[in-house]
Amino acid sequence: MTERLTADDAGIARAAELLLAGGTVALPTETVYGLGADATRSNAVAAIFAAKNRPSFNPLIVHVPAREEAEALALFDDRARQLARAFWPGPLTLVLPRKAASGLSELVTAGLPSVALRVPSHPVATALLRRAGRPLAAPSANPSGRLSPTDAAHVIDGLDGRIDAVLDAGPTQRGVESTILGVFADGLHLLRPGGVPVEQIEAIAGPVQHSTGGQITAPGQLASHYAPGASLRLNATQPQEGELWLGFGPDAAAADLNLSPSGDLVEAAANLFAALHRLDARAAGGAIAVAPIPESGLGCAINDRLRRAAAPRS
Ligand code: TXA
Ligand code: MG
Numbered sequence: 436m437t438e439r440l441t442a443d444d445a446g447i448a449r450a451a452e453l454l455l456a457g458g459t460v461a462l463p464t465e466t467v468y469g470l471g472a473d474a475t476r477s478n479a480v481a482a483i484f485a486a487k488n489r490p491s492f493n494p495l496i497v498h499v500p501a502r503e504e505a506e507a508l509a510l511f512d513d514r515a516r517q518l519a520r521a522f523w524p525g526p527l528t529l530v531l532p533r534k535a536a537s538g539l540s541e542l543v544t545a546g547l548p549s550v551a552l553r554v555p556s557h558p559v560a561t562a563l564l565r566r567a568g569r570p571l572a573a574p575s576a577n578p579s580g581r582l583s584p585t586d587a588a589h590v591i592d593g594l595d596g597r598i599d600a601v602l603d604a605g606p607t608q609r610g611v612e613s614t615i616l617g618v619f620a621d622g623l624h625l626l627r628p629g630g631v632p633v634e635q636i637e638a639i640a641g642p643v644q645h646s647t648g649g650q651i652t653a654p655g656q657l658a659s660h661y662a663p664g665a666s667l668r669l670n671a672t673q674p675q676e677g678e679l680w681l682g683f684g685p686d687a688a689a690a691d692l693n694l695s696p697s698g699d700l701v702e703a704a705a706n707l708f709a710a711l712h713r714l715d716a717r718a719a720g721g722a723i724a725v726a727p728i729p730e731s732g733l734g735c736a737i738n739d740r741l742r743r744a745a746a747p748r749s
Contacts (some may be wrong), residue, residue: 436594442559442604450602452568454479455743458599459599460635461488461576461590462563465743466526466609466630468590469498469573470598471563477705479539480572480722484542484736485701489579492704492737493571494545494554496528496613500564505529508537508570514640521639522554525604526613526630529638541708545740553613559604575612576601585610589680616643663715663723669738671724678724680712687726691717692743694726707737711744 438453440446442463450460454471457479462471470486472479474497482491499505502519507654509531511519518529533539543606544550555561574592575583576598582587584590587603594601614629614637621642625633633643665679671688674680674695684698692710694703725741728734 437591437598438600440550440600441748442602446602447559447566448600450563450600451568452564453599454569454571457482459483459583460563461587461594462571462600462606463557463587463602463607464498464573464741465548465557465607466555466562466612467585468576468587468601469496469560469571470576470590470594471498471571473523473567474543474570474572475538475540477542477709478541478701480542481701481704482732483515484704485733486594487574487577487579488732490554490576490735491541491663492545492707492736493553493574494547495543495574496551496615497539497543498555498564498571500571501554504570505545507534508539508699509533509550509552511619516621518616518618518636518640519554522631522636523568524561524611525554526556526611527636528553528613528615528624528627528629530615530617530619537651539570540555540572540705541712542705544708546708546711549617551615557604557607557725561603562666579686583610583612601733612689633720649727662744662746663711663718664720665718665723666721667741668724669741669745670727673725676681678722679716679718681710681723681725684724690726692727694728700731700737701727703728703735704733707740722738 459472472483530551578593586606590601609630612629614631615627617624680690682693694706728737
């Protein structure tokens, strides 16, 4: 059952309690309602993808109450700090190098070495982030492929029964998602146009490259999308000579690592990127065989990422 919570002290306290228990809670931001979960827990993050029925694991934006909390998760250079001072709190998301000791789930960044960070300006979002004391991953709170929700009724229409709670603070003000800006070594890149016009960013930080043509970047289109050094062979019911074997389910008891010995797709999704990183380090440029994953529920997203990781590279 999805709890309807009023955005008062009691409602915010209950929302924080559910989040700390690994639950999913839809929360208001100044742009759209986000579907939040503890960004440090892979199972909680996997539950976001399951609730949205998302067919691939896009990296998610991590929300924090202020720049101080953001600096614990990512490396800020002078450009990043200047942008944060100018536009936070507000609808600007910065993509920055993730700190090694950030504690963030690998699933939230889809295995990337970078992390997208945002400090929302909605007072209820700020209060909940402070109360929970954890960074929250939050994509828009709608089923995959549907419109982003700008009030709690939209959230209920799409996700009733699939999430733990919605924190109702009335309609959001902006209705368009945050601007996503990559702060990369070779300059600033507009990854998604949004609530902060690019002209305002350029006025403060200089020229911004529109390298993606203004389209939302799916992770498979990101230059830096996760590809292991090892080659991957999919749908492998057993390993061949010299291959490491990434298993799934009880039939793969002999695997080097098993995404979920019981065959649970939420658990498998939560383990996916960390498992690939670990086997990749052990394979040292060799090969990894991956057991078949059912093409249903979160299995679709797992297979999407595996196919991208296995695709030939230039
Ligand atoms: O306004 C918003 O930004 C809303 C509210 C809820 O805060 N959130 C939102 O989040 O739109 P989400 O998770 O749907 O945005 C995810 C997008 C990805 O599809 C990708 O384009 C970009 O953020 N992204 C996330 N992490 C990235 C990374 N490490 N590198 C490049 N792009 C990244
Ligand atoms: Mg969305």
